Amino acid sequence: MAVSSIPARSGDSTARPARAPRKPRGEGQWALGHREPLNPNERIKKDDDPLNVRARIETIYAHRGFASIDPQDLRGRFRWWGLYTQRKAGIDGGRTAVLEPHELEDEFFMLRVRIDGGQLSLAQLRVIADISREFARDTADITDRQNIQYHWIRVEDMPEIWRRLESVGLQTTEACGDCPRIVLGSPVAGVAREEVLDPTPAIDEIVSRYVGDKQFSNLPRKFKTSISWLVDTPYESNDIAFLGVDHPEHGPGFDVWVGGGLSTNPMLAQRLGVWVPLAEVPDVWAGVVGIFRDYGYRRLRNRARLKFLVADWGVERFREVLEKEYLGRTLLDGPAPVLPSKPVDHVGVHEQADGRHYVGAAPVVGRVSGGQLAQLADVVEAHGSDRVRLTPYQKLLVLDVPSERTESLVDALRGIGLEARPSAWRRGTMACTGIEYCKLAIVETKARGEELVARLEQRLRDFDADISIHINGCPNACARTQVADIGLKGQLVVGPDGRQVEGFQVHLGGGLGMAQGQTAGFGRKLRGLKTTADELPEYVERLARRYLAGRSTGETFANWVIRVDEEELR
Secondary structure, eight states: OOGGGSOOOTTOTTOOOOOOOOOOOOOOOGGGTOOSOOSHHHHHHHHSOGGGHHHHIIIIIHHHOGGGSOHHHHTTGGGGGTEEEEEOTTOOGGGTTTSOHHHHEEEEEEEEEBOGGGEEEHHHHHHHHHHHHHHSTTBOEEOTTSOEEEEEEOGGGHHHHHHHHHHTTOBOTTSSSSSEEEEEEOTTTTTBTTOSSOOHHHHHHHHHHHTTOGGGSOOSSOEEEEEESSSOSOGGGSSEEEEEEEETTTEEEEEEEEOOBOTTSOBOOEEEEEEEOGGGHHHHHHHHHHHHHHHSOOSOGGGOSHHHHHHHHOHHHHHHHIIIIIISSOOEEOOOOOOOSSOOOOOEEEEBTTSOEEEEEBOBTTBOBHHHHHHHHHHHHHTTOOEEEEOTTSOEEEEEEOGGGHHHHHHHHHHTTOBSSOOHHHHHEEEOOOTTTOTTOSSOOHHHHHHHHHHHHHHSTTOOSOOOEEEESSTTOTTOGGGSSEEEEEEEEEOTTSSEEEEEEEEESOBOOOSTTOOOBOOBOOTTOEEETTTHHHHHHHHHHHHHHHOOTTOOHHHHHHHSOGGGGO
């Protein structure tokens, strides 16, 4: 019986009036009338559309300098134009969570350049290289979202940087912030022999129609997209993904997945069960973004990603709302995608559909420089190509190479530090930005990754299996730690002398459904399984040797991790 229906006892002077039923706490969903901002981030966006900050950068901040920047612009709205303040040098990881933002940040910026679909022309590559050398102290990392990421950028230089980027069709618009981020795409879209339908027109239309459009510039959190015919992007970790399928009646189109995302509450995307033709991809994409904008949770930042709404609603309700409220039509049921026989990363020499070849090469953990990219542009041009692609795995490809020039290109790439026939370790290791520049990081990542690859190449050069190693400087999983064979989450650990030192929590056996026989899942976390950064190479070598000695025929590392006793993994 409800409390409010219990009558007061006769003569009870302490009886109180019945309470009204408590209203459910609002989650800040606009569609339900919860328009009042519920946290500082939402207030910043309501006070002024973040896209408007570019005018202030160009007319005020670029002239008056860093000290003139309004704090709400600096730590909020600047992100909508790809700008984050970078970490001040010399601040150790132990102080990451205790210092105020102004104590952590330097007067320089990280800048992300959008390269939707990973597609770069030779002219664009040269501009990226020139900006790196002139304005970014020769930095130009390739990220695992196909961006180029600069460091050491001054606000005074932003008008000229934008002018140069936009003169060749590049932009930084909404490269960060609570908005539609870069659209991942297959780096071999339009040239792959296995591709039936090139999704590039849909990517281009989404970017031209919606990136920088204020109808989607205020989302609850960031929104990540992947569109590819091939299974060569991490589609299950995105807010929305379109993956190529052949419908038995309607032909080639796309299967739709929603609600993926990693970080501290990892979730895999789920199939909506619909088939979408190429021409309708932008509209369906906009419908899903609209649901996120209107129904997404805006009360707590740590529950504001689309994955939480999908988890609460379920895909059936999500599809129903998409069809009835945003598209006004019923979508066709569709088949699940057919996965390839083995994962695809495009490293090496491969034949294109037109008989020419593309060559995929690996830097070490995505670290390149402006000088190196300028050399790459010269090499590409000398081999008769005008197109370069970036991958979601911190690699790069050169397209349209005549068959008789491929070996010359492989040699030329090696000469500038890009390896088309890399070791398994160089091929499989990724790292986020880390403590060198990132205000959220706790440990160093890029240098640790380079050291790890060098050590393993020296000690296990002929290793004959593919093992992915993803190194992250904090729990936010920018390097997709939970879905790697060996995922390394940066944290402070107790060293041999009892003091806190840089180290990693270890996740083992994670992965996405990128090939037949693979089951997507998150890495196994064993109680107390951590390593100091200094001991990391020895630990990974020991683990790899145990895998080689104990695996059964054809057994993957992930399956071996599930099968063996915990002591084998320590």
